[in-house]
Amino acid sequence: MTEHHRLPRTRDDWQALAAELTVERGLETRAYIDDAFVEAQRGATLATVNPATGEILAEVASCDAADAEVAVAAARAAVDGGAWSRLAPGRRKAVLLKLADLMAAHKHELALLDTLDMGKPISSALGDLAGAIGCLRYQAECIDKLYGEVAPTGEEALALVLREPLGVVACIVPWNFPLMMTAWKIAPALAAGNSVILKPSEKSPLSALRLASLAREAGLPRGVFQVLPGFGHTVGKALALSMEVDCLAFTGSTGVGKQLMQYAGQSNLKKVYLECGGKSxxxxxxxxxxxxxxxxxxxxxxxxxxxxxxxxxxxxxxxxxxxxxxxxxxxxxxxxxxxxxxxxxxxxxxxxxxxxxxxxxxxxxxxxxxxxxxxxxxxxxxxxxxxxxxxxxxxxxxxxxxxxxxxxxxxxxxxxxxxxxxxxxxxxxxxxxxxxxxxxxxxxxxxxxxxxxxxxxxxxxxxxxxxxQTMPFGGVKQSGNGRDKSHHSLEEYSDLKSVWMSLSP
CATH class of the missing domain: 3.40.309.10 (Aldehyde Dehydrogenase; Chain A, domain 2)
Structure with missing residues (x-):
């Protein structure tokens, strides 16, 4: 699918562009798993509805635990293979900057998908896109500017503090700012060298699936970025309970955030970063x-x-x-x-x-x-x-x-x-x-x-x-514990490894 032939400025322009976003014209509705667009294994779908009209936009693949298992295995294989996790920081930066450029080239289509999916005004959706692209570019530029450390020791040792990817990161994002919240999660996670599985909200999955095709075009290796549309109690829960997911990043309600922390405790004590509710x-x-x-x-x-x-x-x-x-x-x-x-x-x-x-x-x-x-x-x-x-x-x-x-x-x-x-x-x-x-x-x-x-x-x-993008975003009390944006978010998606080397006298 290509961008509209001219810059949309009026409601008529946007309506004309919306008419082109159909399954028959290439609107993607399948999950993106292990470098391929596929139907959910059990064949389940969910209807995504335009809340401004009540019309069904499309039937989208509805993934569950079986699909999550395949995606997690592909993500783990990508981590172990090292095509992304061990890629030089400068080369990871180039790929993410290319993805940002592709998003900018398709900004009208991406913004329109969010407007149709969840009802936000198109002017607001365009602003969200600018924020998402800016986030991706900021985190990409941070990759090769975060240094490790040499700890102070005597002459008998050399002590290094290294930063390494966490591994497999599952990102569960909400429907109110679909692509902007997605960027806030996946940009630092990918920048740090992780493999990322994205679960968009069942209420707004379309832009995430379009993003998957752009990520493949940008050059993200197989298994490094996957998109699993579906419900929280099925595929979301499966990701949270997986023993092979190393980190869970979530934006949504406080109630669901508490459930995800319980799932982390029931499984492998994965890191859980939460940005939850507010009453500001x-x-x-x-x-x-x-x-x-x-x-x-x-x-x-x-x-x-x-x-x-x-x-x-x-x-x-x-x-x-x-x-x-x-x-x-x-x-x-x-x-x-x-x-x-x-x-x-x-x-x-x-x-x-x-x-x-x-x-x-x-x-x-x-x-x-x-x-x-x-x-x-x-x-x-x-x-x-x-x-x-x-x-x-x-x-x-x-x-x-x-x-x-x-x-x-x-x-x-x-x-x-x-x-x-x-x-x-x-x-x-x-x-x-x-x-x-x-x-x-x-x-x-x-x-x-x-x-x-x-x-x-x-x-x-x-x-x-x-x-x-220079300022961290997050809360305290029951509003959560993680931070999006800024270089602090990049730090959250990496682990510190201490290396003590004994030296001969």
Whole structure:
């Protein structure tokens, strides 16, 4: 399949390109195992559905334990064979940079697959692609810049600290940012010399399968990169329990993350890196500058990607002296962020990923009303065949309410009030999660005090979701234990080997 003959700019352009993405025209729906596209051994398939229309896009191979066994054996053979694991760092870098170039050459097709699969706006999907490509290039460039160590000893010995690949890495990624989350996992794992088995979400497998064909074209050796679409309780569980998988990298819910840690303990004590849920506080102090700008950022922090974001600023904590005026500004900003056709570049929000997530969000909205929060905006689904929920804002939320404590993963904002810095910190930290936090203030002393006291893996000061590939991404508490991005993630996918050499006097 080739890129569209001209640059798509309008909804009509994207619809025309979408019409070309069919099985008859080469859309790949088979698993990629041991350098070949194959059906699942038991012949099972799963339907991937466009949530904006309800139409079935394709029937995709649904792998299980039998397919995982074959893939793991191929990955182990690749590790032992050394065609990638022992390849010179500079040569691995060249292959990954070529893969990044191929992704850039096919960016419209890849972005469109994610938009059709999970309902995100095409403009957002293109941004995700840029992030995925940037991640791959960053990790590729890191490969030949990480040095080993020579430990300080006397003249009687030479002590070396070497970095070596872990071996076989299984990456289980979510549906909300399909290719970007994939890149955050596979780029450092491949860069470090591992063989990687990718299990995309059953809700968004199409772009991962297209990526497999690009990886083969880029020159990744046999068995080094494989893609197994399927369900978590079948193929995902099989990978987690495998005695031949050395590392499990996962982004998804906290509940599933806990299960995967148990599977690691039941099998071979494989390393497990988790990036799990969040209920992130976004704190606005009365001394912050330009309330209109801050309000737009606060709205985007929760309504971007339909709120299906692990670091969504879903808890808005506002100093009471400005709360009423500020919430009005947030409501005005949200009014301009209504959901629309995901194929329209002007749409800020798209469709919820599937019926189950759609109903889950609506259940939480009903719960918020029943618990006594004040519904200020939204609250009801839009009519039509698609799964669209508008920006929903609750004011007067308290710590006891489910909408203020549980991760909803939808466009639902819970507004809290506070009167002091101490109260703001207490509210922010009163959560099982610790993935991200935001802080808006012009007082540098307050910024430093509060930043240090927030129990969060990352803190955004006078912005939301700022950062680039140089910054690690991950959480604390029940938001997980691993770090994506930066050279720190590359270090996670390698082991240290200590070598002590005795020297003759």
């Amino acid at each position: 506080p976004n704190i606005v102090f009365a001394d912050c500058k330009d309330l209109d700008r801050v309000a737009k950022h606060a709205a985007a922090a929760i309504f971007h990607n339909q709120g299906e974001v692990c670091i969504a600023g879903s808890r808005l904590l506002v100093e009471n002296s400005i709360r009423e005026a500020f919430v009005d500004k947030v409501l005005a900003a949200a009014e301009a962020m209504q959901p629309g056709d995901p194929l329209d570049p002007a749409s800020f929000m798209g469709a919820m990923v599937d019926r189950a997530q759609y109903e889950r969000v609506l259940d939480f909205i009903r719960c918020g009303v029943e618990e006594g929060a004040t519904l200020r905006a939204g609250g009801e689904a839009l009519e039509g065949p698609g799964l669209f929920i508008p920006p929903t804002v609750f004011d007067g939320v308290t710590e006891r309410m489910a909408i203020g404590r549980e991760e909803i993963f939808g466009p639902v904002l819970a507004v809290f009030g506070f009167d002091s810095e101490e109260e703001a910190v207490r509210l922010a930290n009163d959560s099982d999660y610790g993935l991200a936090a935001g802080l808006w203030s012009q007082d540098i002393d307050r910024i430093m005090r509060v930043t240090r006291r927030l129990r969060s893996g990352q803190v955004f000061v006078n912005n939301w979701a700022g950062g680039d």
